[in-house]
Amino acid sequence: MPNQTGPRRDLKNFVLPDIGRLIETEDPWEPCQLLDPSGKSVEPVAVYFKDLMAADSSPLTPRSYGMDLLRWWRFLWALGIEWDRAVREDARDFMLWMKLVDKPVRVHWRHRGKAPSALPAASLASKPTPGTPNPITGKPTMGKKYAPATRAHCETVLRTFYDFHLERNAGKLLVNPFPLVRNRRSARVNAHHNPEKEHRKQRTGLYRPKVPKRIPRRIPDEKFTEVFAGLRSHRDRALLAFWIATGARAEELLTSQQGDAVVGQQTIGVTRKGTREYQELPATPDAFVWLRLYQEEAWKKGVPRGRKQPLRWTLRRPWRPLEYDAARMMFNRANELLGANWTLHDLRHTATFLMLDDPDMPPVYVQHILGHKYLSTLDIYNRPTRDDVITAGLAHHARRERLRVNPPPPPPAPGYNPASLANLFGGQP
Incomplete structure (x- = not known):
């Protein structure tokens, strides 16, 4: 299949094929392998994983990175693109597809091959709409789309993967298809940082999404x-x-x-x-x-x-x-x-x-x-939690309501002795 770029590529109806796989080998020398549709190891990924392990990464790192690389490789396989001939338009379409497409629904292994009518009633029970807050915890439920953190992790992994092979001058690779933001292509992070101020997090990848700050939750x-x-x-x-x-x-x-x-x-x-x-x-x-x-x-x-x-x-x-x-x-x-x-x-x-x-x-x-x-x-x-904010807001409205129903008495006219008023009505002067 030819390399399709530009407006001719139909991303709306594109379905990522379920080909290739990532396996865990339980071998400390090679914890994970990315296999192509024929079952052969993908050599560029194997070399990258070996470099990660030599850099003293956790054994879980190749698996985490491998899931992103598998998704990218499936995209390339579906469009007939060699990994070292991918261009910026391919990376752009891939990240746009991840942003707009619905995540694939994983069916539990017990329910595979069964019709919806054959599933147990518990699996068909009504659940909160994906992405809406849970009524018990207030945390949003799992959405239908890929989360910004997932897309950001994927973009970072793929950009560093191509940077690694560019340094090695591997194959026919000439350019990193996942570019940096325009004002960062010839400068390091915080190159002109004022040492008297805190470092600001800067977006590095051009296609890297903005990740919202996570608020830690406590269980009552x-x-x-x-x-x-x-x-x-x-x-x-x-x-x-x-x-x-x-x-x-x-x-x-x-x-x-x-x-x-x-x-x-x-x-x-x-x-x-x-x-x-x-x-x-x-x-x-x-x-x-x-x-x-x-x-x-x-x-x-x-x-x-x-x-x-x-x-x-x-x-x-x-x-x-x-x-x-x-x-x-x-x-x-x-x-x-x-x-x-x-x-x-x-x-x-x-x-x-x-x-x-x-x-x-x-x-x-x-x-x-x-x-x-x-x-x-x-x-x-130190940031207030959702429950703290709601409780404080409700308490504020309750105080305003009490003041509306029972307003405080007006202050005495000027000229009265506060001590005499306190003796007369009781209370502090």
Whole structure:
């Protein structure tokens, strides 16, 4: 198929083909592979992944980048374009397509091949309109379109991918199809920055969308209690108790081994996501109680036991260490009982709010517990939340209504002695 550019390309009716795939190999030398429709590895992507791993990136980075590269490669395959012959118009159309198209709907594996009438009633139940706020949490539900953060991540990955191959002079590649903004093509970021002022975030890619600032959400105490009551096992209760106590990221807490939970010191060790450093975090006695209940139950069933063994396992045979996707599904099931859409990361936000609400807890300690590099990252928690704003606004209207119904008495005429008025009517002078 010829390389179609300009107005002749019909993006409105373009459907991204489901060809090629990204696989996880469980090989530390090559964690992920991008395969073409014939099942062969895409060499330019394999070289890029190897460079990422040599740069000490997380093993999860190739998978994250690979999803964006797979989407781009499918776009190229559908239009018959070689990766190193793509031009700016191709990148423009791809980013425009991502902005306007509806995301593909993933059907659960249990429901594949079934007609809508054959699906269970629960799957057909009415749900909030995509993109509208959840009535319980106030957070917007998942929209039909690709989120700005997803498009921004995709643009950054593809631009850096082509920059990497331009430096290597790979193949027939002559230009990066994902250009920088016009005023940045010959200058670095903040080249003329005033050192007395804070750095401003600047948009680098020409097709990179503007990403709205995320407001951290906290789970109210009463709602957290309801979510906790909806959990099915001691393992899940221990997990939630540790997440809300330590403020650790969801995947960090899943790296703990049985020897990392020190009951006497009331700490649990985790491996940090970014630096991959080992750090001990303080937890609550309740978290260790739930953990002990889970361990006694699991060991009787035959779950492996030992200081170097994973701390949490699947609930059924064959025993496997609990992974992030399974933990997320567990939390989502408890969410569905309330009709809420909180995420595991909201537990980290909630723990942060609880620590910052304590006047005797120095923010620098909170920064260390969260594993943040800079203290300024805690500034986002100083912004009022949606619930705080609504509560303050309603209280303002209530005060105005009380003043309208019961207005204060008019001030006395000038010349009266305030002390005499206080003795006469009672009150402070």
